Amino acid sequence: MAKVKLPDGSTLEVDNSLTGKQLAEQIGPGLAKSAIAAKINGQLKDLSAPIFLDGLEEAEIQIITPKDREGLELMRHSCAHIMAEAICSIWPGTRLVYGPTVYDGFYYDIDLDEPIRPTDFEKIEQKMAEIVKADTPFVRKEMSREEALNKLKDDKYKTDNINRADSDSISFYSHSDCFEDLCRGPHVPSTGKIVAFKVMSVAGAYWHGDATQKMLQRVYGTAWANKKDLEEYLNRIEEAKKRDHRVLGKQLDLFSFNEAGPGFAFMHAKGMVIWNAIIDFWRSVHNKYGYEEIRTPIILNESLWHKSGHWDHYKENMYFTTIDEVEYAVKPMNCPGGCLVYNTRKHSYREFPKRVAELGLVHRHEASGVMHGLFRVRQFTQDDAHIFCTPEQIEPEIISVIELVFEIYKAFGFKDFHIELSTKPENHIGSDEIWEIATNALKAALIHKGIDFKINEGDGAFYGPKIDFHIEDCLKRSWQLGTIQLDFSMPERFGLVYTDKDNTEKAPVMIHRAILGSFERFIGILIEHYAANFPLWLAPEQVRVLPISEKTNDYAKTIESKLKDANLRFSCDLSDEKINSKIVKAYNDKVPYMLVIGPREAESGTVNVRIRGLKENQTIEIDKFLEMINSKIADKIIDLAF
RNA sequence: GCCGAUGUGGCUCAACGGUAGAGCACGGCUUUCGUAAAGCCGGGGUUGUGGGUUCAAUUCCCACCAUCGGCUCCA
Known part of the structure; x- marks a missing residue:
């Protein structure tokens, strides 16, 4: 026993x-x-x-x-096998490569010359349903590595998988006479356990993620514990689509793109209101933290970029142009320009730390296939800054930047974030020694601040290691925003110096940092995070006045002038539509407050307020309303109710 | 950049080898209305661009461009 x-x-x-x-x-x-x-x-x-x-x-x-997270994953993995069998039975020439689970589903990479199309999904799903209905057991078979290699000697993909396996005992799983796959397992007991699945999409993927390798077909699928969970998942995807900043940006007239400039966003008037609201706030906080602000040119002589190292390490992403037969580059980063400003006069240790911010418009040539709304563009505005300081000041400066980062993220309603530290990449400038000092300095600041962080080996910028800040939005998706990069190379290359206490000239340390990263991307993230239901202080239109009929248009005018005096962003719907229609329009425009006014309100000097997201409405004196709304704006309160 | 898909009025979408239709939006008129879409009328498209096949192409084929989903890359 x-x-x-x-x-x-x-x-x-x-x-x-x-x-x-x-x-x-x-x-x-x-x-x-x-x-x-x-x-x-x-x-x-x-x-x-x-x-x-x-x-x-x-x-x-x-x-x-299947209720356990691990159970669900295991089920999805088994489902990947079932999908693989279905695909192999439809396209007998299919060679299987690798079929892992991913968040919310799984995929199977296959090598098949004939492209699988979305119209084929139903056929695959039908075949899968047959396999599930047959409810045949998953059977495990083990053999030695040698035996397995021998068995699959003609299959380069599976041979490769065996060579990558940890264990010397190699296992296979079959769930029918005609299908067997190399697999570590474990699996569900039988195919009938898979009750809710769907083939989602197909896309190309390089073997081992290596662009020099053959492009395989990656078929994505999903599986859930039951039909209801599957339905909920599909609904969630639909909901996420409604939050898509590209869709909302068009719908709400915030920004657009045009074939005339792929990857170059056109910010519309309403988008610019958000943009400027962010900048106003950003400036005030930077002022508080002791930053000055500069602005450097977008186009600079090519020789500057040779000097900075960008030519050797970043050329592929840069745009070039010729002016009067002289070669110029469009800046992909702001640092060289910042160095030129630094060098316009002598500096003393007494000025340090010298914090110089720049809302710099940069251009980077991104591959055509990676552009994605505002998230990935070829032109964007960085909320950049360069801090020049002494080696002793590195740690307190980094800590001060981290505090600034937290203060700013909090104002936008982002509470969940994590931090990653990226170390020396293969493509880098500067000695190993300098890299080590810089990396340790960043690490020390994080440790002293008691902040948990993850290390990304080899992910640093070419001139220095970096700390990246990732925020989580309401759909639990992670976005990289801010970055702090420590750089000993650029000051040396540009011959930056300061006069120290002992009257000798020394090279300053340069800290590059951005907090929102890219304004474009950040606005995209805000749109999706809030589903464009912006907090009052950011909303392009904060209030809309809705007279019941033209009889109250005069009263609407007096309300309008009060809103104007209160410095609010508002409009008034004087169309001859019925009130219901006006409400729907304001609702679709996601206006935080609707002020419905009719003869009753006109008589009592009140407004009837409909609050975005709430069903009830309430009548309040206009002056009280203004007082309330202004205090919410001043304090950046996200909750609209009062 | 690579693989696949898509491209029809401002937007969302329909149709078809015989030169396009709806809803919303827009303009006009009627209506002046109390909390999630009043009615009527009207204007608007050489179907992404360039070639080819065909008596005839928006539809079929090719190339290019853009977009979408991924891969690689990344703020």
Whole structure:
């Protein structure tokens, strides 16, 4: 006899030849029915596998069902196999490469010359349904690495997978006579356990993500514990589409793109209101934190970019032009210009830390296939700054930047973020020694501030290591915004110096930093985060006046002049539509407050306020309303209710 | 840049080898209305661009451009 310990802390005396499946049956028929795998001493195993191996007599065990995150993933992995069989049976020439799970689903990379099209998905799903209906068991077979290599010697993809496998024992899974796949497992007991799935999309993907390798076809699918979860997932995708900043940007007249300039955004009047609101706030905070602001040219002589190292390390992403037979480059970064400004006069250690901000318009030639609304453009405005300081000032300066970052993110309603530290890339300038000093300085600041961070080896900028700030939006998607980069190379290349206490000239340390990253991208993120229901202080139109009929148009005029005096952004709907129609229009425009006014309000000097997102409306004196709304704007309150 | 898909009035979409239709938006008229879309009338498209096949192309084919979904890259 042996002992198992269950997740609730209880223990059971059981036979030591017991499998997970049998254990589930002993615990209860309901569990046995929904069980898809067993977690034995922390390791996921097939339900058919024996619990006690190597003479062990005790095990901690958890029966996994599709309700567990791990169970769901396992199900998706099994579903990937089922989809692979379906594809192989429809296109017999298919060669399978790799089929892992991803967040919300799975994919299978295949090598097949004939392109699979979205119109084929139904056919694949039908075939999958047949396989599921047959409810055949997943069967595991193990063999040595050598045997496996021999078995698959003609299959370069699977041979490669075997060579990459950790274990010397290689396993295969089959769930029917005509399908077998190399796989570590585990899998659900039988194909019938997969109840809710869908083939989602197909796209190209390089083998091993390497652009020099063959382009494979990646077929994406999803699977859920039940039909309802699948429906909810599909609805969620629909909802996310409605938040798409490209859709909302067009709908709300915020910005546009045109074939005349792919990757170059046109900001419309309403988009610029948001833009300027952000800048006003940004300036005031930077002022508080002791920054000065400069502005440097967009086009500068090519020789400058040779000097900075951009020519050697960033040329592919730069635009060039010729003026009077002299070669120029369009700036992809602001730092060289900033260095030229620094060098226009002598500097003393007494000025340090010298914090110089620049809302710099940069151009980067992005590959045509990567452009994506405002998230990925070829021209964008960085909220850049360069801090010149002494080596001793590095740490307090970095800490001060981190505090500034947090203050700004909080104002926009972003509370969840994480930090990553990126180290020396292959393509870099400066000695290893300098890189180490710089990297350690960043690390020390994070550690002293007690901030958790993740390390990205080899992801730094070519001139220095960096700390990146990633925020999470309301849909739990992560976006990189801010960055702090430590640079010892640029000051040297540009011969930057300051006079130290001992009257000698030394090279300053240069800290590059951006907080919102790119205004364009940041506005895109705000649109999606708020579904364009902007906080009052950012909303392009804060208030709309809706007279019931033209009888109250005169009263509307007096309300309008009060709104104007209060410095609010508003409009008045004087159309001869009915009030219902006016409400719908204002609703679609996502205006925070609608002021409905009729004879009743005109008589009492009040307005009837409809608050965005709330069903009820309330009548309030216009002066009280103005007072309330102005205090919300001043304090950047996100909640509109009062 | 690579793979695949898509491209029809301002927007969303329909249709078709015989030169295009709806809703919304827009303009005019009627209506003046109390909390999520009043009615009528009207204007607007050489169907992304350039070639080719055909008696005939918006529809079929090719190239290019742009967009979308991914890959690689990235603020």
